Amino acid sequence: MRIGLQAYPRFLELAYQLSRRLLLPFSRWMVPGGWIEKIFVVLEKGAKGAIFDCRMCGDCVLHSTGMTCPMTCPKNMRNGPCGGVRQNGNCEIIPEMKCVWMQAWDRSKVMRVYGDDFLGILPPRKGQLQDGSAWINDFTGIAVQDPASWLE
Numbered sequence: 551m552r553i554g555l556q557a558y559p560r561f562l563e564l565a566y567q568l569s570r571r572l573l574l575p576f577s578r579w580m581v582p583g584g585w586i587e588k589i590f591v592v593l594e595k596g597a598k599g600a601i602f603d604c605r606m607c608g609d610c611v612l613h614s615t616g617m618t619c620p621m622t623c624p625k626n627m628r629n630g631p632c633g634g635v636r637q638n639g640n641c642e643i644i645p646e647m648k649c650v651w652m653q654a655w656d657r658s659k660v661m662r663v664y665g666d667d668f669l670g671i672l673p674p675r676k677g678q679l680q681d682g683s684a685w686i687n688d689f690t691g692i693a694v695q696d697p698a699s700w701l702e
């Protein structure tokens with residue numbers, strides 16, 4: 551069940567900043583694969599699932615997408631809408647649903663700190679991070695590392 555906090559992106563942005571600050575001193579213990587990650591996964595599934603309909607991609611970009619999860623787009627578009635947005639701003643796959651990217655744009659405009667991140671280009675999602683903790687992947691830097699295959 552989704553709760554309606556996405557209507558308050560500025561509040562969510564502040565909550566994100568606060569969470570980051572609170573977690574930073576503990577980042578050395580935040581490593582993938584251990585029991586700490588299991589706890590984070592449960593917490594993220596519960597909290598981000600309820601607020602953002604999080605799909606646990608493990609490579610979270612919420613603050614760059616108007617606190618709107620791009621993985622809820624039926625096409626999993628990560629860098630903006632597809633060419634099929636309807637005249638009323640709804641999705642071509644699910645006609646009764648507003649396009650995720652239309653919502654992301656509206657929400658990013660009221661975000662004072664990360665709003666402009668919307669204009670950047672996001673790297674491809676790393677599929678191997680699926681179902682892991684996005685916080686841990688963020689703090690360890692795994693989420694922003696180039697895939698090994700790119701370096702060969």
Ligand code: SF4
Pocket residue numbers: 598602603604605606607608609610611612619620621622684
């Ligand atoms: S971007 Fe990924 S981690 Fe973030 S809310 Fe969406 S599915 Fe969850």
